Amino acid sequence: MTMKIGLVGCGSVADYGHLPAIGEVEEVELIALADLNERQLKEQASKYDVKHTFTDYRNLLEMKELEAVVVTTPANTHHRIVLDALDAGKHVLCEKPISDEPDKGWEMVKAAKATGKILAVCFEYRLWGPFKDIKVWLDKNLIGPIHVLRLIYNWNGPNGEGQRRKLHMTVEGGPIYDCGVHYFDLGRWYLNSEYKQINAIGVHVEGYENPDHVIVTVEFENGTIGLIEESYIYTTRSKDWHKFTQVDVIGTNGAMCYLSTHGSPGVGELRVHSPEETIVTNYEAGEKPFAALHRAFAESVKRGKIVDIASGEDGVKAIEAAGKALNLARREKSM
Ligand SMILES: NC(=O)c1ccc[n+]([C@@H]2O[C@H](COP(=O)([O-])OP(=O)(O)OC[C@H]3O[C@@H](n4cnc5c(N)ncnc54)[C@H](O)[C@@H]3O)[C@@H](O)[C@H]2O)c1
Structure with a gap:
């Protein structure tokens, strides 16, 4: 039996990620869409042949046949x-960041527990080739105890300038x-350890209240030290936009290095240096794994427990860490 789902928020990530992917997933059937913007709503409904449309998502939630809802609206509405x-008895797959405040996130987690419904968060990097394989090697303990983790993602940011960029530089x-949040999630997932200490600095280039480029140093409870670096101003004004992703894991017995300079974090080369061998893998799948995300969500609903997907709790722990880094990076600017 396929699971009937609805989606709230027919904007950018729904358009390039969720809606095309849902069509590839046999386990689910998309039967309803909601968006405040009627033009966008009708466009997507016609493109994906979705029968029911609503400008008020509360009407979508009244549909008895809907088992689950995908929430792809801005973070402050989640x-x-x-x-x-x-409350309407639906399972939920919520876009990241789960919320704009950890307290609200914990309330969502509590509500999921109270209703017995699945609440999962879209951290699809966990399912993306190189990022997933690094976890596989880590779980096999190939390079021994881990001492250092570096996660770097620098890019031009959402759509250069304009309304979308403003949304992601302010509300998001x-x-x-x-x-x-994707990388804070990868950090704790890779190491099975929570953040113990976080320090951050940032620069304000475009004049938003949030810094455009931030460097964070962390210490995990297990003693591993790390660096997380994110940018939305990398090549924004250059002739050609460029994206740079790097993941380094340094252990007692070896190291792993993933380097991507090809425009998508999913295209690059992973080198695993262990005492026995050096394994080099090239990845060419530039598309984010939204289909795998929806399969994992459907499987979680079927089994009544989180399977191969980030939980609401993972979502809140990521925003707790990212929020702390953001506050420190902002404070540094005002000193
Ligand atoms: N997982 C990923 O890799 C990824 C990538 C991009 C964006 N996102 C996340 O997805 C979310 C949406 O981002 P986006 O870039 O698609 O934004 P967007 O502005 O392009 O789209 C948001 C849509 O939600 C609609 N909306 C807003 N409030 C609503 C409400 N109350 N009811 C119904 N519709 C409403 C808007 O009209 C708009 O169409 C954000 O939380 C963002 O961080 C995740």
Whole structure:
């Protein structure tokens, strides 16, 4: 039996990520869409042949046949929409950042527990070739105890300039919160350890209240030290936009290095240096793994527990860490 789902928020990530991917996933059937913007709503409904459309998401939640809802609206709207969806008896797959404040995030987690529904968060990097393989090697303990972790993602930011960039630099918290949550999530997932100490500095280039480029140093509870660096101003004004992604894991017995300079974090080369051998893998899948994300969500609903996907709790722990880094990076500017 396929799971009938609805999606709230027919903007950018729904357009390039969720909507095309859902069509590839046999386990789910998209039957309803909601968006405040009627033009966008009708456009997507016609493109994906979706029967039911609503400008008020609360009407979508009234549909009895809907088992689950995908929330792809801006971060500051997730809390209300997710609570209403859980209250209406729906499972929820919520875009990152789970919320703009950890307290609201914990309330969402609590509501999911109380209703017995699945609340999962879109941290699809966990399912993306190189990022997933690094976790596989780590779990095999190939390079021994880990001492240092570096996670770097520098890019030009959402759509150069304009309304979308403004949304992501303000409501979404700028690069260290908006995009950084993916990497804060990878850090604790890779090491099975929580953040113990966080320090951060940032620069304000375009004049938003949130810094455009942030460098964070961290210490995990297990003693590993790390660096997380995020930018939305890397090549923004250059002739050609460029993206730079690097993940380094340094252990007692070896190191792993993933380097991507090809325009998508998913295209690059992973080198694993262990005592026995050096393994080099090239990745060419530039598309984010949204289909795998929806399969994992459907499987989680079927089994009644989180499987191969980040939970609401993971979502909140990532925003707690990213929020702390953002506050420190902002404070540094005002000194
Ligand atoms: N997982 C990823 O890799 C990834 C990538 C990009 C964006 N995102 C996240 O997805 C979310 C949306 O980002 P986006 O870039 O698509 O934004 P967007 O502005 O392009 O789209 C948001 C849409 O939500 C609609 N909307 C807003 N409030 C609503 C409400 N109350 N009811 C119904 N519709 C409403 C807007 O009209 C708009 O169409 C953000 O949380 C963002 O951080 C995640």
